[in-house]
Amino acid sequence: MYKTSTKIHLYTVRSQMRPALLLSMTLFSLLMLSSCKKGSPGSVNDPGTEPQPVADAAFLQVSTSELNTMAIDNKNVLWFAGDNRGAVSGLGNKNKNVSFVRVADQVKSVSVSDSRSMIIKSDNSVWTSGDNGFGELGIGNAVSNGNFVKVADEAEQIEAGWENGFIIKPDHSLWASGFNHYQIFNSSYSLADVVDTYQKIADNVQAISVGQAHVLMLKTDGSLWVCGQNVNGQLGTGNNTEQRGFVKIMDGVKAIEACSYHSLIIKTDNSLWATGHNEYGELGIGNNTDQNRFVKVMDNVSALAGGRFFSMAIKNDGTLWASGYNNQTFGITGPDQNKFIKVADNVTAVAASEYHSMMIKSDKTLWATGSNTYGEIGAGSERSLSVFTKVKLK
Structure with missing residues (x-):
């Protein structure tokens, strides 16, 4: 400045x-x-002085990873906070930002991982920034310059996976780029292949969600398909065998969330089901035993999120519930839980990652809790938060 x-x-x-x-x-x-000297309109505060918080923005969407968080406000402005290794922010640098900084305009959707981000702009075009070590940006073998680059003209959903990028187009075709983990690409590619431009991998896809090393795919007919690592039963196939290529496991599904080592789904009757790792009670089924088939947890659920060892769910009445590992991740103090407990009211959106959670309330304010080692919750410092705290823009 x-x-x-x-x-x-x-x-x-x-x-x-x-x-x-x-x-x-x-x-x-x-x-x-x-x-x-006081910083009146038309002047700029001296370098090193703390800027005063501006009026709270009205947020519509938030996406988070262990290292980074991105959020979109009601004016379609994209904001970023976090570690920014690999130039995830798209700002052309790798500078850490412990407070949210403005990134781009005319953005309608975002997905962020530790190493890259993807956005859909108001014209439905897809743009991406970050690391391209496994071709996950879909720009060939080019080295990213840290700025957003356009990779597709039209999209309905995006997902910045572990070492892959995913795009669902308006015709419900699913496209992917990156490392060929667990044969997500067709059989003409080997498991060691890197696919560095977007290739079509499936049709009739409604949603895609990626965990640490497994993928959930929801088709337009409500069928659930899975592939990937299955050590903890996170695929819900009834065994713990790794699955190469997508396989159908059930019908009647309307929402999916692949967490680090467990999976959550909402069925068409709004019931919540869970499978996978459960050492900390993250499945919310009243015990701490891993499951390799989906087990019903509770009813009247409208949205999902999950961290490494915990789960979050919004009910139809706007209440937020949590289960699992509670090292500041629930937004309330207390021990771990193996059944879902209520932690907040008036919640419209939730996102979670390794050890922190973000939520948007009905008044469109953004709140954060949990680990903040990398400035990833945008609270203005690297101090962790033990309860949900409203995020203010600087």
């Missing part, structure tokens, strides 16, 4: 001017100078 200085010129006043006029001009000049 460049420092702007304001100079007030006092000209010599002829002796024939009245003393009262001279006094008035001098007082006016001093008032103007004082106003500029």
Whole structure:
């Protein structure tokens, strides 16, 4: 930021001017100078001074990873906070930001991971920024310059996976780029292949969600398809065998969430089901035993999110519920839970990652809790938060 200085010129006043006029001009000049020093409109605060918080933005969407968070406000402005390794922010640098900084305009959807981000702009075009070590940006073998680059003309959903990017187009075709984990691409590719441009991998896809090393795919007919690592039963196939290529496991599904080592789904009757790792009670089924088939948890659920060892769910009445590991992740103090407990009211959206959670309330304010080692919750420092705290823009 460049420092702007304001100079007030006092000209010599002829002796024939009245003393009262001279006094008035001098007082006016001093008032103007004082106003500029305080950071009045048109001036810039001196470097190193703390800017005052601006009015709370009204947020519509939030996406988070272990290292980074991105959020979109009601004016379609994209904001970023976090570690920014790999130039995830799209700002052309790798600078850490412990407070949210403005990134781009005309953005309608965002998905962020530790190493890259994807956005859909108002014209439905897809743009991406970050690391391209496994071709996950879909821009060939080019090295990213840290700025957003366009990769597709139209999209309905995006997902910045572990080492892949995913795009669902308006015709419900699913496209992917990156490392060929667990044969997500067709059989013409080997498991060691890197696919560095977007390739079509499925049709009739409604939603896609990616965990640490497994993928959930929801088709337009409500069928659930899975592939990937299955050590903890996170695929819900009834065994713990790795699955190469997508396989159908059930019908009647309307929403999906692939967490680090467990999976959550909402069925068409709004019931919540869970499978996978459960050491900390993250499945919310009243015990701490891993499951390799989806088990019903509770009813009347409208939205999902999950961290490494915990789960979050919004009910139809706007209440937020949590289960699992509670090291500041629930937004309330207390022990781990193996059944879902209520943690907040009036919630419209939730996002979670390794050890922190973000939520948007019905008044469109953004709140954060949990680990903040990398500035990822945008609270203005690297201090962690033990309860949900409203995020203010600087």
